[in-house]
Amino acid sequence: MFELFLPMLERLGIIVTVAFIITRFRFLRELIDQKTLDSRQQYMAIAFFGVFGIIGTYTGITYDTSSFDFGRWTYTLVESEALANSRVIGIVAAGLFGGYRIGIGAGIIAGVHRFSLGGFTGAACGISAVVAGVIAGYFHKKGKPLKLKTAFFVGALAETLQMGIILLISDPFARAWVLVQEIGLPMVAANGVGSALFLLIIRNVLHEEEKVGALQAQKALRLAESTVSHLRKGLTKDSAEKACQIIFKEVQVSAISMTDKERILAHVGQADDHHKAGEPIQTDATREVIHTGERIVVRHEDIHCQHPSCPLGAAVIVPLKKRQEVVGTLKFYVTTPKEISNVLLELIQGLSSLLSQQLELADAEKAQELAREAEVKALQAQVNPHFLFNSLNVIVSLTRTEPDKARSLLIALSRFFRQNLGATTKTWTTLKEELKHVKAYLLIEETRFVDRLHVDYDVDESALSARIAPLTLQPLVENSIKHGIKDQEVEAQIIISIQQVGGHVEILVKDNGAGIDGDRLKTLGEQSVESSVGTGFGLFNVNKRLEHMHGEGSKLQIKSNKGQGTDIAFSIPFYEKETLS
Numbered sequence: 001m002f003e004l005f006l007p008m009l010e011r012l013g014i015i016v017t018v019a020f021i022i023t024r025f026r027f028l029r030e031l032i033d034q035k036t037l038d039s040r041q042q043y044m045a046i047a048f049f050g051v052f053g054i055i056g057t058y059t060g061i062t063y064d065t066s067s068f069d070f071g072r073w074t075y076t077l078v079e080s081e082a083l084a085n086s087r088v089i090g091i092v093a094a095g096l097f098g099g100y101r102i103g104i105g106a107g108i109i110a111g112v113h114r115f116s117l118g119g120f121t122g123a124a125c126g127i128s129a130v131v132a133g134v135i136a137g138y139f140h141k142k143g144k145p146l147k148l149k150t151a152f153f154v155g156a157l158a159e160t161l162q163m164g165i166i167l168l169i170s171d172p173f174a175r176a177w178v179l180v181q182e183i184g185l186p187m188v189a190a191n192g193v194g195s196a197l198f199l200l201i202i203r204n205v206l207h208e209e210e211k212v213g214a215l216q217a218q219k220a221l222r223l224a225e226s227t228v229s230h231l232r233k234g235l236t237k238d239s240a241e242k243a244c245q246i247i248f249k250e251v252q253v254s255a256i257s258m259t260d261k262e263r264i265l266a267h268v269g270q271a272d273d274h275h276k277a278g279e280p281i282q283t284d285a286t287r288e289v290i291h292t293g294e295r296i297v298v299r300h301e302d303i304h305c306q307h308p309s310c311p312l313g314a315a316v317i318v319p320l321k322k323r324q325e326v327v328g329t330l331k332f333y334v335t336t337p338k339e340i341s342n343v344l345l346e347l348i349q350g351l352s353s354l355l356s357q358q359l360e361l362a363d364a365e366k367a368q369e370l371a372r373e374a375e376v377k378a379l380q381a382q383v384n385p386h387f388l389f390n391s392l393n394v395i396v397s398l399t400r401t402e403p404d405k406a407r408s409l410l411i412a413l414s415r416f417f418r419q420n421l422g423a424t425t426k427t428w429t430t431l432k433e434e435l436k437h438v439k440a441y442l443l444i445e446e447t448r449f450v451d452r453l454h455v456d457y458d459v460d461e462s463a464l465s466a467r468i469a470p471l472t473l474q475p476l477v478e479n480s481i482k483h484g485i486k487d488q489e490v491e492a493q494i495i496i497s498i499q500q501v502g503g504h505v506e507i508l509v510k511d512n513g514a515g516i517d518g519d520r521l522k523t524l525g526e527q528s529v530e531s532s533v534g535t536g537f538g539l540f541n542v543n544k545r546l547e548h549m550h551g552e553g554s555k556l557q558i559k560s561n562k563g564q565g566t567d568i569a570f571s572i573p574f575y576e577k578e579t580l581s
Contacts, residue, residue: 014059016581019052019089020201045094045102050109052090057114057292060085063183065120065175077119077431085182086112087125088132088158095136096146096154098197103559104516105274107133122181124169130164135161148196155195159188183307223247231358233322235328237277240265251347256331261290261326269333274307286329287315293326295349299337302319311335315385316345318352322359330355341444375530391444398447408541409447419470431498431505432464434473438496441474445481453485456495461498469545476509476568479539485513504571516560546570 059112060083063164077083088491095103115122139154163184170176212534225351227243240258244266248256255269259281267275281287282305284296302311314337320328332348334340391413419437435457446453477494485492548553550572561567 019198020053039103042098042105045098047107048110049090049094049098049102052093053087053106053110053114054090056090057085057110057117060087063179065178068384077117077122079118079120081119081358082121082179082183083114083117083119083125084187086191086194088155088162088191089131089386090196091132092151092155092158092191092195092197095138096140096151096195097202098137100134100137100142100552103133103137104130105133107131116361119164119390123160124166124176128158128165131161131165133156146199148199151199151544152192152196156188156192159191160184174282180533188579223354225356225540227358231355232362234362235260235265235359237265241268241277242266243336247351251332251344253332253334253339253344255331257333258320258328259286259331260328265328268275269312271305271307274310275305275312283317285315286317286331289319289329290326293319293321293324295319295345295352295412297337297340297345303333313337314340316340316348318348319356320352320359321356322363329361353533363368381478383444391448392446394444402427405447409444412443414498416440426470428467429470430464431468431507434468434470435459435464435469435496435498438474438477442477442494451494453481453494455494458495458499460505463498463505463574464565464571466500466505469549472542473507473509474548475542476537477534479568480509480511480566485511500574501571503574505567506571508567508569510565510567511563515562515564515566516558517562548573 004314025340027507048270062077062080062081063080063084070391091107091110094106102148111126115126119125136154139150163180166176167173167180170179172485192492201442206221223246226246231243233239235258242297244256244258245268248268253269255267255271256276257267257275258265263368264275264277264281264282266277283298283303285296285302289296295316295318300310301309303312303315312333313335316332320330321328330352332344332347343439350531379450391409394415395409398409416437419433419440442453446455473496480494485494492543493512495508496512497506497510499506539558546556554570554572557567557569558566
């Protein structure tokens with residue numbers, strides 16, 4: 001009995017090695033990973049595991065019950081011979097992974113083959129092969145991970161039942177009894193261990209797939225981060241070219257291409273001498289991806305390249321979408337279809353999703369930019385017609401008595417409205433320009449108030465190059481006049497302070513007006529509120545634009561007490577070399 005252990009372990013090593021090699025093939029890895037197999041896949045699985053069982057039979061050790069000798073590999077058996085083998089491993093694996101149908105199917109293939117070899121145990125071994133498939137199918141748990149101890153138990157149990165069937169069916173019984181005593185225990189132990197080892201190999205393969213998938217996900221995220229600065233400008237020829245160049249350096253393919261719905265936007269890599277940007281889309285496969293929004297893998301003949309020596313032998317085409325609508329495609333070219341692995345397909349699919357999200361973000365940023373422009377126009381629309389009429393009335397009244405002053409006010413009014421109109425075409429301006437705008441506005445207001453309004457400027461000249469959104473400062477000053485000091489009988493005062501503090505510029509508009517009651521102060525700048533004294537829409541717009549363009553830390557800080565004036569402050573980042581975009 002014990003002299004059989006070493007040869008059985010030797011044969012077991014061969015089976016395990018074969019199993020490990022087979023799991024390197026994409027077919028088996030796809031098969032094992034499938035939760036639900038279609039009919040074709042089931043037949044392929046039955047054939048595969050059936051052949052695996054046949055290999056286990058051929059690698060068995062012959063045992064002659066007459067001479068009590070163990071032999072080597074054999075292809076036929078005489079009446080007195082039997083086999084100590086590892087056939088059960090393939091059948092048990094079939095049932096555990098695929099259930100009854102695949103387990104029994106593999107058992108029939110391996111069992112019929114064993115029966116054809118002959119020997120006095122041929123019929124018993126053939127039947128026990130099918131029984132092993134039934135037992136393994138019983139322990140199949142769909143969607144649940146298999147445990148090593150379960151595989152060991154099923155393998156050992158199937159082999160134990162085979163020993164029992166040999167004793168029941170094989171004739172003569174005495175010969176069967178001698179055989180079971182000699183090979184029973186080694187085969188039970190070896191096949192139990194072999195089934196567990198096979199499961200362990202499969203686990204390692206799946207774990208390896210998960211690790212590779214995680215690495216590909218990291219690569220996809222890294223590529224998406226690298227391309228975001230380009231694709232956030234939209235799907236254009238320039239952004240597509242730069243994105244394709246970045247992806248091509250990281251992904252091991254022959255070429256990368258990107259299209260919109262009609263034309264090739266970029267092609268980087270092999271065949272760029274005849275696959276050129278600007279040309280119309282040539283392949284029906286690309287049009288199909290645009291139409292269906294589904295990934296397609298094509299061969300050389302489907303690429304429709306007319307160049308006789310084109311090196312591109314296959315391609316993966318994936319859609320680029322914005323809000324579920326296909327706006328273009330991303331193509332990965334390789335030399336042969338064999339280069340298209342599961343890992344590459346997962347990477348391509350992940351990139352397609354991430355790049356599509358970037359294109360959606362590009363649209364969102366454009367919409368945000370339009371919203372900012374709309375806010376500026378809304379601020380312009382708020383220029384009170386009474387301000388214009390009152391200003392013109394003041395100028396008319398001064399034309400006779402103080403013509404020079406009237407001329408200065410006309411220039412200030414012209415400058416004020418020119419600044420308002422120019423704000424619609426600019427995203428940024430400088431604090432210097434903003435302060436000019438405020439001074440033009442205040443020159444008119446000071447004249448209207450006839451010495452009742454006094455403005456103090458505390459300005460750090462070095463801070464005036466800081467960038468700021470147009471029409472940010474003037475609405476704050478206007479708010480102080482309209483709601484703070486307009487009806488004030490005593491001398492009204494406004495202080496405008498601009499100071500550089502470290503890496504920021506701190507800006508303050510302070511008045512000594514009527515102040516703001518507590519309930520209104522809570523919502524001012526955060527939302528527009530209808531009331532008898534105004535809507536707060538100007539402060540709301542300014543606050544939101546500061547938040548959008550400079551960040552959360554630049555929002556308005558409003559302090560006020562009823563009858564004690566109001567302070568409106570905010571800060572913006574300041575860089576040594578400010579430039580306007």
